[in-house]
Amino acid sequence: MNKKYRNGFTKNALSGFYGVLSGALRMAVYPYELIKENPMQYVSMPKYNDTKKDKDDLKVVSLECFNKIINRFLQGSSFYVPLQIAFNTGMRAAEVCGLTWDCVDLNNKTITIDKILLKQGKGWVFGTPKTKSSNRIILIGNTLHNILKQHKKFQTENKLKYGQYYTENNFVYKNENGEPVTTDSLKYLSRVVNYELQISFNFHSLRHTHATMLLESGANIKDIQHRLGHSKLATTMDTYSHITNKLRQDSVDILESIVSKIK
Missing domain, CATH: 1.10.443.10 (Intergrase catalytic core)
Structure with missing residues (x-):
């Protein structure tokens, strides 16, 4: 099961494999009495991470x-x-x-x-x-x-x-x-x-x-919105807020480097 998981089989596919094998071996135990116990009872399904990742992930x-x-x-x-x-x-x-x-x-x-x-x-x-x-x-x-x-x-x-x-x-x-x-x-x-x-x-x-490469290189965020196919600029801004926040700070730093020279 773990090998199939590593090879990219989906959760539904592995559940199907597990069900078929377990059912067949259960019948081998009873009524056919070919084996003494079902070895599938010792097999655990790989754990899939089904949780939704947020923008920080x-x-x-x-x-x-x-x-x-x-x-x-x-x-x-x-x-x-x-x-x-x-x-x-x-x-x-x-x-x-x-x-x-x-x-x-x-x-x-x-x-x-x-x-x-x-x-x-x-x-x-x-x-x-x-x-x-x-x-x-x-x-x-x-x-x-x-x-x-x-x-x-x-x-x-x-x-x-x-x-x-x-x-x-x-x-x-x-x-x-x-x-x-x-x-x-x-x-x-x-x-x-x-x-x-x-x-x-x-x-x-x-x-x-x-998107990250473009943002960090100073590309226009409206152009990035278009490339990604986002319907709203807010979607792009929110999704990549961890980057846009840094860019805002960069803007402040640039301004500060200019005004600090004024005596």
Whole structure:
């Protein structure tokens, strides 16, 4: 159970495994009398942290840690591109998974975010972004532009490689054989980073990291609000109050350094 937990299985999935195994072994005890006792009675479920984290618990990934993550999932890995997209844009996991090439303008270096990928029953469907403001067009830099340009070339090569076995679609983030990749895969990624690399991480960390880097570098907070798709500036201010409070103090310090020279 612990191994499956570390490999990114959800709480519901592990509960299902536990129930099936326990039921089968219970029948092995009675009525079939194949074993004397049910060994599952000694197995404990891993503990999941279901508590809601507040803004003081937002995970921010340092550049050093992000480099370690990227070195673990190098270019060519199925996780390389979504990691780079989230780090460079602050997009949500469902927005990254729902991104299609018609929404990527490599000529003008923009990404249009107009849909997300949602789980529906046993399948996945497109949904609308979280809020009206989540529908947005954001600029991307040369680094992400070059990564996406190279990635598109890789996808064309993979299509030729797999031929008739390639799943035809327009997703930016997908497996080598063209099959769509879902947010469940990103949960597995988070488990690997946490347990193998020993870095406190979830995919949403990259969104907070993106916003934190911009704020600390002096970017306009209205621009950051737009990039994140927040409907209200107050949401951005409140979420990152630990940073904006520091910036307010920095402003006072700057003013003080000026007025202190007045005699």
